[in-house]
Amino acid sequence: MLYSHDWLRTLVPHDRSATDLAAMIGRHVATIDALTPLRADLVPIVVARVVEAGRHPNSDHLWVTKVDDGTGALLDVVCGAPNVVAGTLYPFARVGTVMPTGNKGGILIERRKIRGEWSNGMLCSARELGLGEDHDGIMPLEVDVPTGTPLLAALPVGDTCLDVDVLPNRPDLFSQLGMAREVAALTRTRLRPLVDVVASECGGTPVTLPAATRGRDAATAGGVQVRLEDRAGCPRYMAAVVRGVTVGPSPEWLVNRLASVGARSISNVVDVTNYMLHVAGQPMHAFDLARLGQATLVIRGAREGERLLALDGVERALQPGMTVIADAERVAAIAGVIGGRDTEVTATTTDVVLEVAAFDARTTRRTRRALGIQTDAAHRFERGVDAAGTAAALAAAAQLLVAVAGGRVEGIMDVGEAPPPPAPVPLSVTRLGRLLGDTVSAEEVADLLRGIGFATTRDGDTLLVQPPTWRRDVLRDADLVEEVARLRGYDRLPDALTPFRPGAVPEHPFAIVVRRLQGELVASGLHEVRPMPFVRGDDATHVRVANPLAEDEPHLRHTVAESLARRAEYNLTRMEGNVRLFEVGSVFRKSGDRLPVESLHAGVLLMGLRRPPHFTEPEPPAFDAWDARALAERLVPLAHAGSITAVPGSGGGDLWRLQVNGAEVARVFRVELDRPVWAHEAFGIELWVGTLDSADVAAPGTHAAADGARSTSVAHPTYRALPTQPAAEFDLALVLPPEVAAGAVEAVIRAAAGPLLESLRLFDEYRGTGLPDGHRSVAWRLTFRDPSRTLRDKEVEGRRAKIVQTLEKELGIRPRGS
C-alpha cells in the first residue's frame, strides 16, 4: 500500500520528516517496504548563499554575484532576477547539473559568458524547479542550513512515497486517512476532518448538500430511484445525483495527488471517485445517468445467464449468488468489483450518479474469485470497508465533484442501514500487564487506545473499550493487548531471561531415531538430501494432490527411494557417477480414513566407487549388493529393537527383506534408473522408521490430558560379562551343490553345534578348479567357548565330527577335500 508523505500531512499536520515517519510506522504499525522520493530530479540542487550582488557592467537588468555553494571558493554567477539580495540563501544549480522538471527541465548548466561576464551555475526560481508558478524572481530560502546542503534535505519539497506492507487484519489502513489516524496517534497531532481536507485541497467554496432521502428498501431523490433488494450482499447503499457536470481533464493538484500513490488520471469525474478511494478507503463508482434505464438503480442478486461488458473490456458471465447494480432492465455494474462499459462516464456525460456503498466482504470475495479479477475496489470491499463512513465520504466526494467538474447536487439517497457498531470489549489492566510482562497503568492504556479512536470507560481494574466502526478486527482482550503493545512499542518491553519450567513433553521417539540414522549415514559417507515428495504415480494406488502444481508429478510418493532415484539421474546427467544419497522423510499411502497413512522412511541410494581412488588402490571396486545389505543391517537396529533376520527377496531387483522380530522393516534392492553405460549399478535401502499418528488427538476444543513418559522404540545395550576362559576355534570348508544355500547350512551347523557355539562366521567362498561343475566351496570359522572352564581338544573334535555327520545326513554335503 502506497502513502504520500505530503498527503498524510494535509490530513495530520505533523512535522516529522518522511524518514522519521517511516521509522515510526515500522516500529508501531507495519513493515516499510520502501521509501521513494518522488522528486528525485531535485537531488543535484543545493542551497547556496549570495555573498555579494552587483550590477552587471553591460546590462541594466542583470546582476553579477559571488555565490558560496559550500565548496570553498566563491563562484561568479550572473543572475537576472530582480530580487537577488546579498546574504540570502537560494536554490543553486552547479555547473554540470541537468535541470529538474520545470520550465527548464533537462537543460544542462554550463560555464558560459553572459554579456562578457563568466557565469558558473544558476540561481533558480520556484518555477524552474517545478515547485510552483512563481517566476517573479529566484526563490529565497528561509532555512538555517550550511551552504552546499541538498535542497531536498533543507526544504519539505519533493513528496516521498511510503510503501507499507499492510497486514491482512488491518483493512482500515487501505487509505491515506487510515494511516493518518495512526500517525495522528503516534505524533500526538490532531486529525483534520475529511471535509475540511477536501475543501482545502480543491479550494472550492463549501457546497450545501441536500438532506439525504432515507429508506429501508428504497429511496427516490433528484429524479433517481434506488431499490435495495439484496440486503445480504449490500447492507447500505448511498448515491448522489449530480447534474450539469462538464467532463474534462483534472486540475494539476488532483493529477499529482493520484500520481503520488501510483494512480493514473482518467477524467475529472473518475478522478474524484479514485481520489476518495485513496484518501478515505471508500471505493466509489460514477454512472452516466443518461444511460441508466428509467433512472433506476436496483441492487439485486445476479440472474442465471446475465452478462456484463465490464470497464476492462471483458464480457463476464454472472451467476446467482453475485450481487449486481442494475437499472430497470440490465446489469450496470458488479457490486464492489467492477463497473460496466455501457453506463460509464464519458466525455459527453452531463449527469452522474455517484455510488458510495458498503458491499458485503464475503460476497465480494466470492464474486471476485469466481470472475478471476482483482480491482482496487474489490481489494478493499473483500477486506471490509467502514460502513459508517459512507455519508462522510459521499459528502466529501460531492463537494469535490462540484469543485472540479461543476454541476449541482440534486439529491442524495441513503438506503439500508449501517451494521451496528462493534461490541465493546472488556480489558483487565492486570491481565494486560501479566501478558506483556510489564506494568502499564490504566491511564496509559486508555490514553493509547483513545489515540486511535477507541472509547474507554473504567471500572476498577477493567476498562470497557468501544472499538471504532473501522476496527472490526478487535474482538477480544488479546486484540487490545496487541494495540497497547505496538503503540507503546515492543522495544520498550523488558527482555531479560527469567526462570522457566523446562517442558514436560517427551521428545518424539522418531526425532531420536532420525538423529541416529543421520549420524550413521553421514559417517558412512552419504549425503543427506531434501527433495520434494511429488512423483508420477497411479490414481489407483497413490495419493493425488487435488490441485497439483505440475501435472506430470501430481502424486505423493510411496518410497523415499523413488525420489533418490530421480536425484541420482540428475547427477548422472552432470557426469557424476559417485552418488551416495539418503533422506529421512514422509511417504504416503491411500487409506480408508480421511487422511492418508503417513510413514517416516529412511531411504538410501548407493552408486559408484566404494572408496575414493588412492595410489594404493587406483581403481577401487564399485558398491555391490553386499555393501547395501551391510549398511541396512547397521541402520535397522538404530530404529528398531529386537533380533534382525535378512530374508532373501523375491528375485530380480528385490534383494533382501529385513525383519525385526518377524515383522518386515526394511528392503534392500537394485534401483532402476536411466543409467549411461559408464555408470555403475545403483543399490537402494528403504527403511520404515514408523507411522506418524495423524488421527485427531482429541475433539476440537478438548484435551487428551496425557501425562508421563512416552516409550522410545530403541532399547539400551545390556552389558554381558567378558569371557574369562579361552576359546577354541576351527574352520569348516564345505562343498555346496547349486541348490544348497549358505543360510540352510548355517541353520544345520547351529543346531548341531550346541550351546557352546559362540560365533559362526562365513569368511570365504570359492568356485572353480577342483570343484564339480556349479559347485562352490564355502568356509566358516566356528568359535566355541565354555564360560566356566577350558574346553578340551577332544570335546571340540567331537563337536566337529557331529556337525560334519549331521551336514552329510541332512543336506548331503561334505567338507572340501574329504
Add this chain to the structure above:
Amino acid sequence: MTLAELLSACDDLRAAALGDIAAVPSLEAWTELRTHLVGRKGGRVTQLMSALPTLAAEDRRTAGAAINALKDAVEGALDARAAALRAASAGGPALDLTMPGRPAWRGSRHPVTLVIDEITDIFRELGFTIALGPEAETEWYNFGALNFPPDHPAMDMHDTLYLAPGTLLRTHTSPVQVRTMQRWNPPIRVLAPGNVYRRDFFDATHAPAFAQIEGLAIDEGISFADLKATLTHFAKRFYGATTRTRFGPSFFPFTEPSAQMDVEIDLGDGRGLRWVEIMGTGLVHPAVIEAAGLDSQKYSGWAFGMGPGRIAMSRYGIPDIRLLYDSDVRFLEQFA
C-alpha cells in the same frame, strides 16, 4: 690436547659418523656401529669425553658442550636409521611420507538440516524438546484450530495444496502446536521442525515444499517479555553475542499480539550490517489455546516460526533455492 684440537676432532668425528650411519646396511651392522661410536667403553665419543680432564679448567665447559651436541646428533641419526632399517626389513622400501593418506568418502548433512540442528541445539539448553506431526493434515488442524476464520482473506497468504475436501498438505508447522497442546499438559516447550507446502511455483526464491521450524512455550504466567528474552538470547547465540534484535508489529491469525523479529546481520553481500526479518512470532492467541482444550485464562504462551532454508541461503551464500532441492553431489560435498 688443546681446546682447538678437541673441537676439530669433534667436527671430524661428526662427519665420519653421520656418513657411516647413513651407509650402514643392516640392523646387525647398526648395532656394531652404535657400540663403536657411543659405546660406554671405548666408543669414539666416549673417548673424546675422557680427554676433558687434559684441558685447561677454563676450556672444559666449552668442550663439554661441544661433545654433548655431537653425542645428541649421532644418537639422533642412529635412531632414525634404525627406524628406517626396521621399516625396510618389514618389507618394501621406506615410506615416502610426502604421499597422501588413504581417503574415505565424507558424508554431509543437508545445509537446511545443519541450520535446524543448530537452532534445536540452542533451544534444547532452554528446556525444549522435539515434537513432530504429519505433513498430510486436516483443515481443522491447519486452519480452523489456528483461528483462521473460514473464507477469510488471511488464507490468501496460504495458497494451499489440497488432497481432498477437508484435507491438505500442511502450509506451516503450526498444526503441531495444536496437536501438542491437545495431548500434553503444560509446561510445554517444544520445537517442531518439518516440511510444509504452498502452491508456489518453483523459481530462484520460491519452492512449493520447504522446511519450517516452529517453537512453542505454554505455561502459567508466560509473557511477551519472556518471548523477547528467549528469542533475543537465541539470536545472540545463533548470530553472535553482539547481534542486535528488534521487534515490530505483524499479523498471524494464531498469535495476538503478533510480531516479527529482525536481527542486524551482515549477509556477506558487501552491504554491511543491516536489519533482516528472520521470524514471525507472538503470544499464542487465546482462541488457539481454547481450541486445544486448555484454559486460556490460566495458561498463556508464545510461538515462533522460522524458515531454515532462507537462513541457510543467507548463512552459506547460496544464491538460488533450487540448489537445495537439486541434490547435486558437487553442492552437497561442500557441506561435508
